[in-house]
Amino acid sequence: MERQNQSRGDRILQAFESLQHIDRRVMYALLAIVVAFPLIRNFRQPLVVTWPVQGAYDTIEKMPADKLAIIDILWDSGTIAESRPQTEALIRHLMIRNKKFAIVAFMPQGNKLAYDSAKAIGKELGKVYGKDWIDWGYRPGGAMIQFMMGLGRDIPGTVKSDIEGKPVTSYPIMQGVKSIKNGDVGLIAEVTPSGTLDYWIAFVYGPYRTPIIYCPTAVMAPEGYNPLDAGQIKGMLTGMKGAAEYESLLGRKDFATRATSSLSTSHLLIIVLIIIGNIGYISSRRRRREG
Amino acid sequence: MHIVYAWLSEHARQFVSNPTEAFALWLAVGATLGIYSILYKENAVYRLVEHIYIGAAAGYYSYIGWAQTLKPLWWDRITSGEWPWIFALIGGSMFYFIYSQRHVWISRVIFGALLGLVSGAAFKGFAGLNVDRIEASFKPLWGVPWPNIVSNALAMLILLTVMIYFFFSFEHKTRLHRAPANLGRWFLMFAFGAMFGSTVMARMSLLIGRVWFLLHDWLGVAH
Amino acid sequence: MEHANIPIAVLEAVLVFLILYKIFSARRGRQLYIRRIPGLNAIDEAIGRATEMGRPIMFSPGIRPLDLPTLQALSILRHVTKIAAKYGTRVIVPTCDSVVYTIAEEISKDAYNSEGRPEQFNPDDIRYLSDDQFAYASGCVGILTREKVASSLMFGAFFAEALILAETGHNVGAMQVAGTPSTTQIPFFITSCDYTIIGDEFYAASAYLSREPTLLGSLVGQDYAKAVLIIVVLLGIVIASIPWLNHHYPSLLTLFSKT
C-alpha cells in the first residue's frame, strides 16, 4: 500500500516535472492566441486611470476654448501601435470639447498618418478642416528647435503654409493667433518614441509656461517622470496603456483598449509560464532528492 | 465556407478598385507570415523572404546613400563650385585598397583617420554621458524625509558595490573583499531582471501592432 | 555638454593620466594581476566544442559601424580566428557595416596566414549582410539555422536584435558566449547564453585574452580611474547631505554641468 502511494506520488511529481520542458512552439502558439483573442473579441478588464493620464485629461478640459492646442507628431509607422491610439485619443477629446488644434509633424510618414486620423475623426464628429482644426504639415527634424522658438515669437510667420500648401492666415482657425508669447496657445501635446521632450520644456515651457502633455512609448516613459514630478509637464500617456486609460475617460473602447487587454494577457502568460516552469523545477529537484 | 468566400470576394474587389494598395497589402502579408514561419522551423519560405529582405534593404540603402547623403552633401556641393570636396571621393576610394595585395596599407590611412575621429570624440562623449549621471548620484543622506534617506542610501550602496564588482586588478581573496563584490553582483542581477521586465511591454506592443495588421488590414476579423 | 568646463577638464585629465601612467609602467615590465573572468575562458571552450563537432562558429561583431565597441569586438575576433585556424574550424562572421566587413576579412585572412594555412581561408565566411538592423538579424538567423553552427559568439554593441540572435542560437543548440557594452541588452544575453560578459568586462577582454602588457596596464589604470569616480560620487553625497553647505554653495553640486 505504501509503495503504491509512493509510486503514485512519484508519478505526479514526474508529471509536474515535464512542466519544465514545454516545447517552445507551444509557447509561441499560446502567445499568438492570447494576443489575437482580445483584439478580435473585446473583453472587459479592470482599468485603473493613473494620475498622469488624469492630469492630461484635465489639462485639455481646462484649456480655454479660444486658444489653440498644438499636437506635435514625432512618430512614424515603426511605433504606430502605440503612437497612433495616443494621437487619436487626444484628437477625439479636443474635437468633442470643441477645442481648436493644429497638427505639426517632424516625420513625413507620421504627418500623413495623423492627418488621416484627424480627418476620419473629424468626419465622424462633423468638424471642418481649417475652422476646427488644421495641419501645419511636415518640417524636417533638424529644424525643430528653430521652429519651436519661432512659434514662441510669431506663429503665422513661422508656419507660413499648411499641409495643402495654402497660407495659414487664409483659414478662420488661425485668425487672431499670433504667438505662444501672446498666449494664443493653450496646450502642447507631444507624441513621440524619442527623447525630444526636453526641447519643448527648454524652449516653450521654460519661457512661456504653456502646459505640455507628453505621450511617449512604453520604453521611453521613465524619462517622463522627472519633468512630471517637477511640474514641467502636466500629464503623460504611457504607450498603449496610457491611450487605453484615456479612451476609458472618453467612454470609448477603441484600439488601445483592446490592445491593452492583449498586453495584460501576454504579460500574464509570461508570469504563468514562469510559475509553471518553477513548479516543474521544484518537483524535479524533490524527486532527485528523494531518489 | 461562406465567410471565406465573402473575404475572398472582398479582396478581389480591392484588387480591381485599387490594385496598387491591394498588391502592397499582399506583399506585406507574405513578408510578415514568411518571417513568422521561422518560429516553427527553418523553411524554404523564410529563406526566400530573408533573401528578398536583405536584397531589398541593400538596394534601399544604396539608393538612400545617394539620395540623402552623397547627392546633397557631396555632389550638389561640387557642382555648386566647392571643388575641395573632390578629396572626399579620393578618401573614399582609399577603402578599396583593401582588395589590393601590395597596397593594402593605403586603406589603413583612411581607417586611421576614421579611428582618430572616433577616439578624439571620446572626451566629449565621456563628459556628455557621465556628467549628469555623476551629479544625479549626489543624493543626500541627511536633511530629507526618512523614506528618501533609505532609498538614497540604498542607491549609494548599489552604485558602490556594483562598481567594486568591476574592479579587475585586485584579488577577491578574503571575505572582506568578496562580500561587496558579491553583493554588487546580486544587485546587478536584480537590475537585469527589472530591465528584462520593463522591456516586455515594448516588445508586446510591437507584436500587437503586427497581429493587428494581420487581423484588421488583411483578415478583416478585428475592427 | 558642448564644451568642457574646468572641472570636467580636470576630471578627464586625472583619468587620462592614471590610465597612461599605468600603461607605461606596465610596458616597463611591472607584473600585474587580473582577476578571473569566467565568460572569457569560455571562449576557448566554445571553439573547442565546434572543433570536436566539426561544425562552424558564428562570430557577430555587433551592429555598430567602426567605433570603440566594434574595435574591441574585432580584437576578440582576432583571438578567436587564430585558435580556430589552428584547429581548422570555420568561423563565419556576419557584419552589419561595410568598413567593419573589410577589417574582419583582413583579420581573418591574417589569422590563417599566421597559422600557415592561407589556403584554408574562405572569403565566403566573412559576409556583409546589411546595414539594416533587422535585415542583419534575419540573415544571422539564416546562418545559425542553416550552417548548423556549434558555437555562437556575440561581442560588440547590440540593440534589440540581441535576443533574436541569442534565442535562435539557443534553439539550434549552439554554445553561446556574449559580451556587450550595451547595458540594456545584457539581461537578454544572460537569459539565453551560456556565458555573458557584463559591462566593462567587455573592454577587459582583449587584455585578458592577450596578456599584452600595454592592455593589462590600461586595465589597471581603468580601475584607478573608477576609484576616482567613486571618490567624486562619495564627496558629492557628503556635500549634498550637509544642508548648510548646499544651502550656501549650491553650485558645488552642479560643478560639472555648469557651463
Added chain:
Amino acid sequence: MFTQWLVKPGAPQYLWVLAVLGDFLILGGALFFLLRMVPSRFRKTLVAIVTFGAGLIYSVEFFVPVPAGKDGNFLTNFAQKTVTDVVLVLSTFALGLGIYSLLRFHGRNLTRMRPGWHNSLALYVAFFAMLLTGFWSMMSKAPAAANTFDVLFRGTVAAPGATMFSIIAFYIVSAAYRAFRIRSAEATLMLAAAFVVMLGSVPIGEYLTSGLPVTGFWSNFRMENVNLWILKEPNMAAWRGISFGVEIGALAMALRTWLSLERGSFFEREL
C-alpha cells in the same frame, strides 16, 4: 582643378561627371604616387600621425574654451559641420564595399548553381528592383514612380523589418520561461525583479492594489509606484555603476587608439 576652372555651376551634368572623374584621376593618382614612395618602415608612423591628427579635431574643439558671446570656438563650425559631413560621405562611399561583397557572394551561388541559388536570384531581383525604382522615383515626377517605390519599400523592407522586430516578443516569452528558475540566489533575484516589474506595468497589476490610497504613505505600495521605484532607484543605480565602468573602458580604448598604443586586432600587422 577641372571642376574649378573649366566647369562652372549650371553646366550640364555630364560635363560635371567628366570633370570630377578627371580630377579624381589626376589628384588621386598624384596622391597614390606619393604614398607609394613612402618606405614601408615609415608607413606605420604615417598612419599613427594621421590618426592622431584626426583625433585632435574633436578633442581640441571640446577643450578649447568658447569666447564670451560666441556659440563655439574656432574649431566648432569645422568639427561639427564639415567633418561630420565628410565622415558621412566617406562611410557612404564605403557602403560599396559591403554591397559588392554581398553581390559577389550571391553571384557565386548563382553561377555555380549551389543549392538555394534561387534565393540568391531573389536577392538580386529585390536589390535591383529597390535600387532602380528608387532612382526612378527621384528622377521622375510621375506619381507611378513614387507609388511603386513606396509599395516595394513597404512590402519588402518595412513589413519584414517590423515583423522581425516583433518576433522578439515570442523569444522574450521562451527566454523568460526557461531562464527564470529559482536555481540560485542570483537567478531568483532576477526572477523576482522581472516578475514585479511585469506585473506592475499592466492594468491587471495596477488593479490588484487599486484599493490603496492615491496619496500618502500607503500609496507607495501601489503596484505602479513600486514598479516605478524599482526602475528609478535600484535599477538606475546599478545601471549607472555599470555604465561608469563601461565609459571608462571606452575612454581607455579611445586613448590607446588615438595614441596608436593599441595592441591586438589589426594594429600589429606589418604594413
